[in-house]
Amino acid sequence: MAAKKLNLKDKYKLLTRDLDWEFSYEDRKEAFPYEEFEGIKITDWSKWEDPFRLTMDAYWKYQAEKEKKLYAIFDAFQQNNGHLNVSDPRYVNAVKLFLTGVSPLEYQAYQGFAHVGRQFGGVGARVACQMQSIDELRHVQTQVHAMSPYNKFFDGFHDWTHMHDRVWYLSVPKSFFDDARTGGPFEFLVAISFSFEYVLTNLLFVPFMSGAAHNGDLNTVTFGFSAQSDEARHMTLGLEVIKFLLEQHEDNVPIVQKWIDKWFWRGCRLLSLVGMMMDYMLPNKVMSWKEAWEVYFEEAGGALFKDLARYGIRMPKYADVVEKEKEHVSHQAWWTFYAYGHAAGFHTWIPTDKELDWLSEKYPETFDKYYRPRWELAKKLEAEGKRFYSQALPQLCTTCQVPMMFTDMENPGELSYRSTEYKGEKYHFCSDGCCDIFKDEPEKYVQSWLPVHQIFQGNCGGPDVPDILKDFYHFNLGADNLDMKGSPDEERWKQWKSA
Amino acid sequence: MSKVYLILQDNDVSRFIVEAVEDDNPEITVIYQPAMIRMEAEGQMVVNRETVEEKLGRDWDVQELHLNLVSLGGNVDEDDDKLELSWAV
Numbered sequence: 001m002a003a004k005k006l007n008l009k010d011k012y013k014l015l016t017r018d019l020d021w022e023f024s025y026e027d028r029k030e031a032f033p034y035e036e037f038e039g040i041k042i043t044d045w046s047k048w049e050d051p052f053r054l055t056m057d058a059y060w061k062y063q064a065e066k067e068k069k070l071y072a073i074f075d076a077f078q079q080n081n082g083h084l085n086v087s088d089p090r091y092v093n094a095v096k097l098f099l100t101g102v103s104p105l106e107y108q109a110y111q112g113f114a115h116v117g118r119q120f121g122g123v124g125a126r127v128a129c130q131m132q133s134i135d136e137l138r139h140v141q142t143q144v145h146a147m148s149p150y151n152k153f154f155d156g157f158h159d160w161t162h163m164h165d166r167v168w169y170l171s172v173p174k175s176f177f178d179d180a181r182t183g184g185p186f187e188f189l190v191a192i193s194f195s196f197e198y199v200l201t202n203l204l205f206v207p208f209m210s211g212a213a214h215n216g217d218l219n220t221v222t223f224g225f226s227a228q229s230d231e232a233r234h235m236t237l238g239l240e241v242i243k244f245l246l247e248q249h250e251d252n253v254p255i256v257q258k259w260i261d262k263w264f265w266r267g268c269r270l271l272s273l274v275g276m277m278m279d280y281m282l283p284n285k286v287m288s289w290k291e292a293w294e295v296y297f298e299e300a301g302g303a304l305f306k307d308l309a310r311y312g313i314r315m316p317k318y319a320d321v322v323e324k325e326k327e328h329v330s331h332q333a334w335w336t337f338y339a340y341g342h343a344a345g346f347h348t349w350i351p352t353d354k355e356l357d358w359l360s361e362k363y364p365e366t367f368d369k370y371y372r373p374r375w376e377l378a379k380k381l382e383a384e385g386k387r388f389y390s391q392a393l394p395q396l397c398t399t400c401q402v403p404m405m406f407t408d409m410e411n412p413g414e415l416s417y418r419s420t421e422y423k424g425e426k427y428h429f430c431s432d433g434c435c436d437i438f439k440d441e442p443e444k445y446v447q448s449w450l451p452v453h454q455i456f457q458g459n460c461g462g463p464d465v466p467d468i469l470k471d472f473y474h475f476n477l478g479a480d481n482l483d484m485k486g487s488p489d490e491e492r493w494k495q496w497k498s499a
Numbered sequence: 500m501s502k503v504y505l506i507l508q509d510n511d512v513s514r515f516i517v518e519a520v521e522d523d524n525p526e527i528t529v530i531y532q533p534a535m536i537r538m539e540a541e542g543q544m545v546v547n548r549e550t551v552e553e554k555l556g557r558d559w560d561v562q563e564l565h566l567n568l569v570s571l572g573g574n575v576d577e578d579d580d581k582l583e584l585s586w587a588v
Binding site for chain 1: 501502503504506508532533534535561562563565566567568569570571572573574575576577578579586587588
């Protein structure tokens, strides 16, 4: 008689929980040494369940199919000069920022999940973390493969791992992940599975990738959606992690709330880069950053927090500030990069008149009042041959490492600035959110590797800024940086298109 | 009631999955954006294996959904016959 096919629930049980074993001669506490120090109490690991009930055999089968589809498209892109089909050569700069700023985070996520996947006492959690770890490794690999064809045709793609570790604005994403990975295993899960996957990647990998498609970038949209199909699973895991922790013990509630507050704020600060990519770096527009934020955080996140209210979880602290900031951050970020365009590893530019009008239409409350006048001034200076570059190094926030560019939402014409003292030293912050995070764990954040401090301390070569950019960051000066106008990228594009 | 959502890649398999979801969830809203299809519904949405198989004209494993999935929102419950998304409040 042929064996009956197992149903999904039985298969999940056999291929996850039944793989666990009892410890007969080793102390469980010694086997899982990181499980208790954060104060999280787990009473019954068997309550952990993956709602997709994904087992290793199905995982390999479907991941292999995803890869086959993806690599067929990468081949087609290369064979058919896919780089010539992008909407506008300015678009490619968003891809440069992605490769240097985001793809290395996928590698950090791979390392982080491999680590915590070893540290949890529950086998369901270990299997889920193992799969996620492999997913993240797949993401970094597919992203490198997807973006590498651009390296043949455009500047700025040549040394992304090196840049990620050193360049001033890339310390923003890097320090986010360093912070998460140096937390305990449960904080890491809340930080990455919740803040990163549920809030951040959904904004980056859904509306931005739809924008990549709208700008003719076949490779990027395809790796983006392929990665996001894994991330839909990670998001679900993130939600289950939080529910699981809250159901295990009431003492976990305030700890989880504190992590949600912290990582929501950290995620929002990191997202200012994505906001700028959407509003300024996609020549063909799908939706504004504000609209994307409303759909993917306010609506989707709002639903999540309504669902979590029964456990005593409230909306993240400073969600009210963030609701106002959605009208501002993308403009503030792009202006900052425009002003520091000589020190960026990608090109910057003044939006076209049509794009300025689109921004005015999408941001009726703020754009004309606060931001359009700056661009009109920049246009005037550029027309006079005096393209503006800021020569002073910016002060950075000790927590999020973003330059002081955010304004006070009570008075959006003024910079938001906070400070505190710790052991006789003064520390500077962009917001109450970042200041609170520092005050809660000062011993951690006094160690922040702040790129501007490091430059002034002489740890980045120099002494002049161009030396630092060239020798310490590995920028090809005059090719990777400065305005799009007059760049070698623009020159080559014109040649290809006129041929 | 909060909205659940399911986003699929806009391709030739998803087209049939969307048809199946529309049949089984008459209240859903379907939004087409570049390269993707977003389906939203108040409170609950279900993808039934049987309906998808009927539309595709072949066997379809619910886990195959992952091949065309972009994102989703809501509590997930998946078994051999369906994938269900829901919010309790």
